[in-house]
Ligand code: HEM
């Protein structure tokens with residue numbers, strides 16, 4: 001299989017970037033998209049050219065590292081998937097495939113397709129955890145949680161922090177990520193003691209990082225590999241309004 | 248960020264309620280001419296003489312200003328948050344066109360509001376331009392102003408065609424405002440999407456056919 005990649009090449013954060021075209025032959029339809037990039041990089045190494053920098057780790061859709069913008073969509077042409085789970089069979093012989101890094105001013109480009117997503121880490125540091133002494137694991141049934149609550153907390157917890165929501169959003173809003181991280185904990189009894197502070201601190205950090213505001217285009221929930229529902233954002237807003245009005 | 252967006256949502260919803268009342272009143276224009284004239288003029292006189300309505304009117308002006316100003320601020324800041332744009336972006340695959348272009352649609356509505364106020368509000372309330380006559384009941388003949396305006400083909404088209412961007416703006420706006428203000432019930436949201444569509448169609452078609460109807464009457 002033969003395709004033309006047009007890939008964003010940028011030396012560092014401050015350098016001027018540009019799309020560069022590479023004709024690549026010898027691909028198989030069974031290759032994952034990342035394997036196709038590996039294949040291209042091997043060719044570049046043999047030609048003594050600089051390889052394309054891109055991120056990846058698990059290659060099984062759970063770590064959230066592999067975010068790139070492919071042919072005008074986060075993680076490529078399919079809804080709700082990661083780049084590592086995208087295969088070359090989703091493209092046709094002779095296709096031109098444009099690959100760009102996530103674009104958001106809070107995600108500065110490090111090099112080529114690699115962006116700095118540490119703004120997400122700083123949001124988590126503001127309360128995306130439970131402050132508790134870690135002894136031995138507690139007996140599982142010591143705190144009872146109903147099925148509905150545990151399901152909806154788990155749905156929010158599925159977020160892998162890939163940044164597709166920010167990348168696809170015209171406002172570069174981190175509302176879906178932040179809402180998922182807040183709701184996951186605030187729905188559970190273990191999250192209750194710090195629920196209020198978590199909500200206010202994490203949303204404050206989200207604003208401090210200069211992410212845009214949510215205008216509910218709904219693009220994020222279509223591109224999210226973990227299928228996080230946009231209703232999480234509305235729920236975060238509801239709790240925020242409540243917290244501000246009633247303390 | 249929450250605060251600014253909530254202002255846009257709350258003022259937007261208030262304007263949405265206003266539109267329902269406004270359209271209901273304008274539906275009088277669809278009646279036969281003599282009935283329409285008397286009814287429309289007496290209704291309009293009653294409104295002008297009502298203190299409560301006068302207060303609501305001021306709230307309306309303030310809402311429009313706040314809505315436009317805060318919407319402009321968030322749109323400007325969001326564009327800055329985004330920074331450099333993608334070379335290729337197929338956002339039509341993951342979101343509706345109106346949700347991506349609320350500001351653009353809003354500019355048309357603003358243009359409409361300015362011309363609309365100049366045509367009616369400036370004439371009837373501020374008394375700018377030629378004197379407006381009275382009807383058989385001695386009420387200011389607002390019907391005549393309307394009918395005269397809509398018999399001009401350019402104004403008729405302006406008033407009809409600009410209801411299209413209004414419809415698009417309302418379709419996304421109504422849903423979005425509810426979610427901004429914290430409505431998150433999942434089944435409710437699906438119903439809300441349908442209600443928004445119905446509301447947007449009723450408003451744009453409703454307001455849109457009145458000028459056409461008067462023109463061809
Ligand atoms: C009859 C007049 C109008 C009505 C009923 C209306 C209604 C609404 C509603 C309900 C929203 C949703 C708020 C939210 O997303 O939380 C909205 C958003 C917005 N409106 Fe309006 N609006 C009107 C006029 C205007 C005008 C004149 C402008 C600008 C010139 C404007 C610009 C915007 C923008 C930029 C947004 C949303 C930002 C976004 O979602 O991207 N609107 N409007």
Ligand code: FES
Nearest residue numbers: 059063064066084
């Ligand atoms: S590499 Fe881990 S999610 Fe794709």
